[in-house]
Amino acid sequence: MHENKYSEQRRDFLKKAGFLIGAGASVSALSSLIVGCKDETILTPLPKPGAKYIVDLSKYSALAAEGGIATVSASQSDDTTKVLTFIVRRFADNKFIVVQSACSHQSDRELNPVADADGNTHCPRHAAVFSLNLDTPGAVVDGKGVTSAPLKSYVYTFIAPNTLEIKP
Numbered sequence: 001m002h003e004n005k006y007s008e009q010r011r012d013f014l015k016k017a018g019f020l021i022g023a024g025a026s027v028s029a030l031s032s033l034i035v036g037c038k039d040e041t042i043l044t045p046l047p048k049p050g051a052k053y054i055v056d057l058s059k060y061s062a063l064a065a066e067g068g069i070a071t072v073s074a075s076q077s078d079d080t081t082k083v084l085t086f087i088v089r090r091f092a093d094n095k096f097i098v099v100q101s102a103c104s105h106q107s108d109r110e111l112n113p114v115a116d117a118d119g120n121t122h123c124p125r126h127a128a129v130f131s132l133n134l135d136t137p138g139a140v141v142d143g144k145g146v147t148s149a150p151l152k153s154y155v156y157t158f159i160a161p162n163t164l165e166i167k168p
């Protein structure tokens with residue numbers, strides 16, 4: 001199983017590297033590809049330790065109602081040019097879940113902000129299933145043999161009426 005996984009990753013890598021080299025990509029673009037091939041999730045840019053990330057919920061109509069889900073952009077509170085993305089789902093009584101938007105298997109694959117009837121999202125690349133439920137945010141429901149790593153779940157503060165403050 002590991003051999004298959006790594007063979008597939010190697011194939012993906014060589015395909016992307018070939019494309020980038022053919023397109024005259026810079027060394028930094030190629031090195032970011034190498035980082036992206038690791039199994040662990042790497043948020044780019046990395047969250048600044050101690051920083052807060054602010055989401056204006058009024059920009060996301062999907063998050064106006066209970067059960068809504070969206071991929072949101074959150075600006076670093078002391079430098080709004082620094083932006084991270086998260087998947088947010090809203091529940092009753094202004095409760096939310098906030099999880100990483102990148103798959104825990106390969107961080108260059110963004111997950112879709114969509115939940116099935118059980119409240120789970122399915123990765124479009126290798127079909128791993130992650131919980132978007134209030135009691136198990138980001139948990140692996142079915143890793144499809146490629147991942148056992150949950151999505152990182154973040155602490156947040158809701159500031160009425162429309163602000164989420166996320167603390168990575």
Ligand code: FES
Nearest residue numbers: 103105123126128
């Ligand atoms: S990238 Fe492989 S399961 Fe998401």
